[in-house]
Amino acid sequence: MAEQTQGAVPLSAVIADAATGVALALQGGGDPYALSRILRQGDPLAPAAVRVLGADALAPYALEHRAVPVGADDEAVVRQTLAAFPPGADASDVSAWSYRGLVEATHAYLPSHARPWPRPPETGAEWTAADPWPRLAHRVSQLAALALPGLAADLEEQLTSRTDDLARGFVRAVRRRDWLQAAGVGRWLARLPDVPPTLGLDAGLAFVRQMGGGDPRVALHVVAAQRFFGRGW
Amino acid sequence: MTVTAASLASPASPALLHRVGDRALSWLDAHRDFFRLTPEDRATGSATIERLKPIGELAINMQVLFREGVAGSRQRTRAGALLDFAWRELLDGGNVLAALQQDEPHSPVPLEVYAPFHELGHRHPGLEAALAVTRRTATWTALEMVPNRRLGVLNAERKIGLAPSADVDQALARTWLGQLPEPWTVQLHIAYDITHTVFHLTNWGEAPDRIPPDVADYLTRYLPAWLDDWADLEHWDLLGELLVVDACLPRPTLDARLWERYAAAQDASGAMPIQHAMPEGDPDLVFDQVHHPTLVAAFASAMATSRALTSTAG
Numbered sequence A: 001m002a003e004q005t006q007g008a009v010p011l012s013a014v015i016a017d018a019a020t021g022v023a024l025a026l027q028g029g030g031d032p033y034a035l036s037r038i039l040r041q042g043d044p045l046a047p048a049a050v051r052v053l054g055a056d057a058l059a060p061y062a063l064e065h066r067a068v069p070v071g072a073d074d075e076a077v078v079r080q081t082l083a084a085f086p087p088g089a090d091a092s093d094v095s096a097w098s099y100r101g102l103v104e105a106t107h108a109y110l111p112s113h114a115r116p117w118p119r120p121p122e123t124g125a126e127w128t129a130a131d132p133w134p135r136l137a138h139r140v141s142q143l144a145a146l147a148l149p150g151l152a153a154d155l156e157e158q159l160t161s162r163t164d165d166l167a168r169g170f171v172r173a174v175r176r177r178d179w180l181q182a183a184g185v186g187r188w189l190a191r192l193p194d195v196p197p198t199l200g201l202d203a204g205l206a207f208v209r210q211m212g213g214g215d216p217r218v219a220l221h222v223v224a225a226q227r228f229f230g231r232g233w
Numbered sequence B: 001m002t003v004t005a006a007s008l009a010s011p012a013s014p015a016l017l018h019r020v021g022d023r024a025l026s027w028l029d030a031h032r033d034f035f036r037l038t039p040e041d042r043a044t045g046s047a048t049i050e051r052l053k054p055i056g057e058l059a060i061n062m063q064v065l066f067r068e069g070v071a072g073s074r075q076r077t078r079a080g081a082l083l084d085f086a087w088r089e090l091l092d093g094g095n096v097l098a099a100l101q102q103d104e105p106h107s108p109v110p111l112e113v114y115a116p117f118h119e120l121g122h123r124h125p126g127l128e129a130a131l132a133v134t135r136r137t138a139t140w141t142a143l144e145m146v147p148n149r150r151l152g153v154l155n156a157e158r159k160i161g162l163a164p165s166a167d168v169d170q171a172l173a174r175t176w177l178g179q180l181p182e183p184w185t186v187q188l189h190i191a192y193d194i195t196h197t198v199f200h201l202t203n204w205g206e207a208p209d210r211i212p213p214d215v216a217d218y219l220t221r222y223l224p225a226w227l228d229d230w231a232d233l234e235h236w237d238l239l240g241e242l243l244v245v246d247a248c249l250p251r252p253t254l255d256a257r258l259w260e261r262y263a264a265a266q267d268a269s270g271a272m273p274i275q276h277a278m279p280e281g282d283p284d285l286v287f288d289q290v291h292h293p294t295l296v297a298a299f300a301s302a303m304a305t306s307r308a309l310t311s312t313a314g
Helices: A002-006 A011-027 A046-062 A070-084 A093-109 A127-130 A131-140 A153-175 A181-189 A201-212 A216-229 B014-030 B039-043 B044-068 B072-091 B091-104 B109-119 B125-134 B138-142 B146-159 B168-174 B187-201 B213-233 B236-247 B256-265 B283-310
Strands: none
Touching: A011 A046, A011 A216, A046 A070, A046 A093, A046 A216, A046 B256, A070 B256, A093 A131, A127 A153, A127 A216, A131 A153, A131 A181, A153 A201, A153 B213, A181 A201, A181 A216, A201 A216, A201 B044, B014 B044, B014 B072, B014 B256, B014 B283, B039 B044, B044 B072, B044 B091, B044 B109, B044 B283, B072 B091, B091 B109, B109 B125, B109 B138, B109 B146, B125 B138, B146 B168, B146 B187, B168 B187, B187 B213, B187 B236, B213 B236, B213 B256, B236 B283, B256 B283
16 A cells, blocks of 8 residues: 555645746746646646646746746647646636636747647636626636736736725635635736725735745745736735 | 725615614613612722623613614614613613712713713713813823724713814824724724724714715725625624624615624524524623624614615615
């Protein structure tokens, strides 16, 4: 038994390692970024981890000077992910949007090779207007990886009219010590204009990282908010 | 920057809002003798102060019902009877307050308890004479107290027709709420500081327009998050106070989903538990635990019903 479990790494650990690698790359530490370097060679869980991280798997490529030319390995794992986990007909909005985020990131950050990348799927956006604020904040936090420069511009536009509702969601998430939700909503707020100054977003992001940064995905969202949108400290 | 209203359910019906207060008043009426000071209480000044607090709260809250006039004539009569009972039976026509002032000449407590009765027309000249002397000392304004209580003292002075002993705007600026800090830092004690700042600033909901626009915007923006959280924590005492704050805002939400949960927490007797379910056991101990949340329920109901009937909620 011991021998069998010794080499088994749960998906959550693969995701955590990858999130740490992305956050480090965004902070400018270490070698130039390569997605294939933060995943174990040939790890069967790699595509699932990339699917969970979504566009964030490619976020360091948005910092052009930090990235080396994308190697074939990176392209292969992204293609594998897109092929393995397409959103089905009955997929949730969050699932469709996060998939779309990854597709958009390939278009935006990866050079097009001989084979074109898939087209972004259709995604419904009714919820951005219809969701009550607690539900909206929860969904937006699940789509934190889309808070990257140039991605999901239509989503950014629609959420611009909901900054007060997202600010309420940030407050509620911090109150509940739901650091992952707080970091995700805070990251989106960092991208949006006209966030109420009374929210104290900069101190709030720092607080969320201090309290919840043990989760690499929390740290990643806070680092992204700082690196791309200059919020938090 | 204009604040957008919280996107949530529709406002509660006036009938639901009213019912919570009606039931709370029934319980208060049935338990009015529990407010009495015992001879042992009156033997020591500190025990008197301890026991005066519920009486002061009873007076303030019954005055709100009396004032808002939305409770219907039957409730108004009951609230008035409770106020008369409190003045005559519990405070011996103000003599209890005058005696306390004699024991502790510079305590603001007698003034704070006296103010609502004075506003309703009750008078105790001896107490007023004692207050006039102590209010001219430097210690009166130097007394150390939390900033929102200072607002309460200023409001009590205003209620009995005296010039406030300090500047209200400056007193507000020293409160937590007056400084509009990060809303995600709010915890239980800060939340009570917020509600009491609003109570004192508005004279217990009488003058919501005394809330400065920046503070009203701040509350409109973040109150829904606090309401939602303390409803989930089933903290009915604080939820009730936060619902009063909502009813004091320019555009109250009177959120039906919150009010339904609040109403469902109320005991069949009309009592409101502090948190979670009703306590059980010795009636005196149960009274000690539930009289405050039940007074708050009557207060919140009167304010919300009034706003539902006089303004466009939502």
